Amino acid sequence: MARLSAARYGKDNVRVYKVHKDKETGVHTVTEMTVCCLLEGEIETSYTVADNSVVVATDSIKNTIYIKAKENPVDPPELFASILGAHFLDTYKHIHKANVMIKVHRWTRMVIDDKPHPHSFLRDGEETRNVKAVITRDSIHLTSNITGLTVLKSTGSAFHSFLRDEFTTLPEVWDRILSTDVDCSWTWKTFANLAAVQKDVALFNKAWTDARTITMRTFANDDSASVQATMYKMAEEILEAAPEVEKASYKLPNKHYFDIDLSWYKGTKNTGADAEVVAPQSGPNGLIFCEVSRSVPTARL
CATH class of the missing domain: 3.10.270.10 (Urate Oxidase;)
Incomplete structure (x- = not known):
């Protein structure tokens, strides 16, 4: 039935x-x-x-x-x-x-x-x-989010010492281009009603500004060992900046840029440290997610 x-x-x-x-x-x-x-x-x-x-x-x-x-x-x-x-x-x-x-x-x-x-x-x-x-x-649950913020840095990112097996062909790199389309979310502690939201209304724009600033500053300044390590730092900082936020998360595609071997043309060097002309890739791409929560979630009174 x-x-x-x-x-x-x-x-x-x-x-x-x-x-x-x-x-x-x-x-x-x-x-x-x-x-x-x-x-x-x-x-x-x-x-x-x-x-x-x-x-x-x-x-x-x-x-x-x-x-x-x-x-x-x-x-x-x-x-x-x-x-x-x-x-x-x-x-x-x-x-x-x-x-x-x-x-x-x-x-x-x-x-x-x-x-x-x-x-x-x-x-x-x-x-x-x-x-x-x-x-x-008896409650209002709010999750705020930024999407479509595309960022890139031309150095300051590496990826090496990862697990290798018989299917691994990816070379280790100590300097690479890092680019992603930011998808960042933060979930607020529960509000009891509309009056509670109105009471704390000033928090929302500040948190959005802080999350956006933290994302770009950490992306730019972090000597990134991996997308995973960098995104965790971002989420930690959001929780520190907004005590009323219960958890923060990132979903970041790793948009690849591959070296182009031009040695066939007059021995032109264009790989590794000499790479200046590279090929942006539309796919496939890595996709990395993390959610960082406070140790003991609490409800808003």
């Missing part, structure tokens, strides 16, 4: 742009987001017996996202996600959980003639700031 073991539904890919206009200075601040909101609760009859009376239309969910963006701040996204989720639980008693995912697209203010322009911006990369929020009536 069949049974419905899990169900959620909602609206995905809701594109939202909001501009804050400072009337005194004329300076505009813009935020562009892609929002997904999925609801769970006493909705099983809509699946099992075609009872639509328990369904909050996904179009209504979309409209709610727009209205709440108008009525509330959208920065930081952790707060806006919590506001959205709390609204659905407060409004619909049969909805018991809201899953809200927000992706904030990067717009950077233009600098024109050495001055920040009041209302012009540029897209300087595909980096996004992301939030995943799970809201229930």
Whole structure:
């Protein structure tokens, strides 16, 4: 006999742009987001017996996202996600959980003639700031994330003394190019409700700035023995910088750049220490993950 073991539904890919206009200075601040909101609760009859009376239309969910963006701040996204989720639980008693995912697209203010322009911006990369929020009536769980931050350094990385067996062909290297697309997440200690999120709202932008700065500074300055060793240092520093964060994780692809042997052309040296022209590889690539947690997780009161 069949049974419905899990169900959620909602609206995905809701594109939202909001501009804050400072009337005194004329300076505009813009935020562009892609929002997904999925609801769970006493909705099983809509699946099992075609009872639509328990369904909050996904179009209504979309409209709610727009209205709440108008009525509330959208920065930081952790707060806006919590506001959205709390609204659905407060409004619909049969909805018991809201899953809200927000992706904030990067717009950077233009600098024109050495001055920040009041209302012009540029897209300087595909980096996004992301939030995943799970809201229930007695808790809010938030995970913040950076993706699409592509970094590279042309030296200061090595990889040697690794396990070798009959399948190993990779040579050991003491100096190599290191490049990756950063996927960094940090999970907050549990918040009791929306009021608790609002109380600590200043933490979210600081943690995002710190995580981004730590990632780039450690990547650039660490004399990297491996991606594993460097990413662990990054995660440790995030926990140190943000006491309210319970765990931090990285997922880093190792984007390879291979030497090109040009000795066939007039004995040209272009390998090892002489490598200047190299071939970027699209795949396959290494993929390394780590999660670093505090020794004793604690819940927020």
